[in-house]
Amino acid sequence: MSEKDIKIGYPKKGSPFDAASSLFLYLGSIMVLLAFYFNTPQEIWWGTLEILSSPANLTTDYFALANIGATFMNAGLMVLLSLFLIKKNKVHVTGGIVAAMFTVAGFSFFGKNLFNSIPIMLGVMLYARLVQVPFNRYLLPALFGTALGPISSEIAFNLELSPVLGISLGILAGVLAGLALPPLSAHFLRFHQGFNLYNIGFTAGIIGMFFLAVLQGFGVEVKPVSVLSSGNNDKMAIFLIGLFGCLLFYGLFMNRWRLTSYRKILGQSGRLVADFIVIAGFPIVLINMSLLGLIATFYVLFIGGELNGPVIGGIFTIAGFGAFGKHIRNVWPVLFGVFLGSFFNVNEFNATATIVTALFGTTLAPIAGVYGIIPGILAGMLHMGLVSNIGFLHAGMNLYNNGFTGGFIAAALVPLFDTFKQVQDSRRESKKTWKKIRH
Template structure:
């Protein structure tokens, strides 16, 4: 934010890029500082070692294998790493980049670390270099593509290979995975038609399935795991309530203490690529992100869920995509659909898998935004049914399993919804009264 003098009075003029960087650094400082309130430097160091050496495939809660302080420090470290990547690529921060950075911060609670993310980032930028594209064109692939971090860790530490050989093969696999992501992601968006905002999640599911198939063909087994923590609700409820209250206050302050413009944001369907930063401004986007934070936190508590690594990751991801496609109007039907399907099938609604299916399942929020709440609820219900089966395809090495599942839901539903919508509009036109003047003119 900078000051501009007009008629002897100072007024604020928003510098969006500066505000975005400030927002990212606040996350780094807050998470980094909180780490040392939970654990000592020695405990954080030992926890970091445990995180770096973990296979990290779904679902590995870093709270459970290390400690809260080390996990928060890991998230702060990866967020700072993302800021450095943005600077190096000389990219402008937009809604997609905000979503990417917060997604990295989110999954640093359960699967991403500096060791397993680095080769993927290098691979994504190598693609840009080989194809002579600007580095910024591969930025989103580099940020979101770290979903395949467990591929690197699994090969390095969990296939029984000698350490040096495991590291070499793991980094090679990560590099090639990162290299493949940009071109494949560009084509995948046509498959989902932009109705799943985790486009790279579907891409990583395809690439992860390919790599796991090759690994399994050698006789090695890679399967999803379930390592979860509990007992962190009290602390993290207070932390996130404070964080989202500050975000809401900052957004309202920058927006002249009003919700002006928020109704316009709610009119967007959210279909890729909807950049709220561009269409509605930083202040309104910040309000939207904070409201999604409150909604997501309330959803977890409503179902009695645990604020463990994956669930916190889900909340932060929803908040991040509050800058790029998600808002309360298109998210709520998805959450309702997941909840209703869970109740009908007698699921344990407090189970982490069910709670995260709701949070991450909002990847298909644009379906509700475009076709209405009933279509959104149906999409959420289908997502819950599908997501529990897709992780076996990639063995849990794609952290964005909900993005993989959501891509299938969108690909199945959208052609049907488009056909229904087309015939509905056609029937509507047939029911409209005929304008005699137009009828005469057409006959002429």
Template structure:
């Protein structure tokens, strides 16, 4: 039966080799890295990387602001290439989940992840695989997503006033410990939200970050409130990003046999974990979907008269990545609408960075609108806006995927209620 399904899939989809998929995603990572030199010269980027590597990197530390735009793009591309290298070495398939992982690493490399603060976490996951006598490739995705706790390593190293040698030692021990406990916790916590929160490891990282912060506070250690966000670069950044997003659509169109076929089928999927669009609908049409989400994210920023900065670009890059793994316009836009409506009735300005990030990253709840209909998606976004603005204190900004923690709580609360009270297709 499985062979017959695979044959039917092959008849209706153009087969794209693993090597080709790796080359395409690598090409985009290289483009992001090289974009840095469009804004700054090599010496400025080198100095900027020194600033980035030695920053505490807790939310919100925009690398465009503390260093420069070129450094942020260079760091993003570098981190993506490192992720692709690890995936290739572990023989991981370039499916939707891996594309989402590589993209989220690149997105948060704009404001929080850097080569220093992620290595020990990945090493911890590797050690877990050795302890379990399993192949590291089985856990590579958790390792990549788990770099959400990079600021934990940086804050201990540079932010608590420890001697440098002690900060490096304790920070990296904490990173290794985090990597070791991530896989079993991530596997367990997916049951909590039933797959309706796409950032499952973000929820897991939020719980781990909350535990670490509780321990820190018991010793009188507190993370400062950080809000370092760049402004005034919309025109230049929009020009670059517009070409970038457009190239996804064009490349996908060409690789999808010069057509948009299967895009409609893709947008009919609810998106609940695990929804790998690359596997079910094809690599080409997934690229098209990714480009459309990129434009949707950037369009929202301009609609509310916001700023393109490291964090907001990180949010858009994350939307793009999950365009291969659970998100599409049909299930993401209702959640964004819910966040927008919340800003009209609540305390937060619609064009503030926090509110914009809630709309972009809040699409982690897209499966709710995909499963229960657009009205449920609006409700999820509305609730998410309140939740995400309050959970950051729990982990003190050392978990970059704050929306993943919030999304997990909203999904776990809302989904059972929707299940209990809906009639079949009542939200459609």
């Protein structure tokens, strides 16, 4: 297996009904069932139609746009659709797949839905057909690439076109965006050298930027939006703490109530490609994911933030990447750095925009893992400053704005940190040599 195959999610042979796949089945099913707890079937139906026909630009909180039940239904169906693709293509569940599934689930609370995600997946399938490679090798770009869903939704529902023409052009645009994702994502990985965990987010930002330029060339003005909900902390806290508490219990149970192997994960830098399932096993990964999810949830509650759609999306994503690069040791410096940087920002430290930046900013966790605490904090502070000034490049048509920003941060900081590290190593070697000469 080549390095390229690993980067894009090369499938391995494995049981189609392993523990990870069962987890996704339970997660998707529970979300669908919870939808009926929060709202009536009629409310869910009309709310779902509202979600499917919305432009879905950043930041469209489906709690506020529709209702909680319709949002959970959307998230559950997205998880089950993604699981169907995994099973149909006989893909073994790796750390990358786990991260992608939780990211899809999280962003289905704000921005992703069946209408705008399926064309992206079809585009990736078309690319696989054109290069005559099995689609299962490109499942990761297909899942992560749904970040570009707002391109389809924006064209279909926000350009005042006739329904048939708008939907047709929206689907076509999504397919074209998906077609470009696999080759570009493999190329852009070299741009940030694997220090930005949301590599597809950077790629999607570039693609979204080009689509925006085309639309603006036709005189179309696309503006990011901010539709946010509030007042759901009690309900969502119970859901999140219950979910991650169950993951923690299940992981400990599967690992015979031991944490000894957790050191294998904590010793990793997290730099791509870091598949923690391969390194430490699925039970330990579940424990790591649950701890990250609980830390993120309590962080939001502690600073007085709102558990709305975008914030829940951030919590799900940080937990999902607990299988693919993130752990408590390399995450906290970046999280703390964003928190410090918020005091030099126009947004309050507990505003949704700031919290989302803190959670998704942990895409830079490998910087802390490789270079240490201080560089990690610095990366977080810089990320806080840049993320709010870069979204205009794609006007919210890339849902992974923090991944887009993280690519630039990593590309700028890593050469500087490498140089500083080389100078330090050179000085240490000079001191050792001088000591040997003196003795």
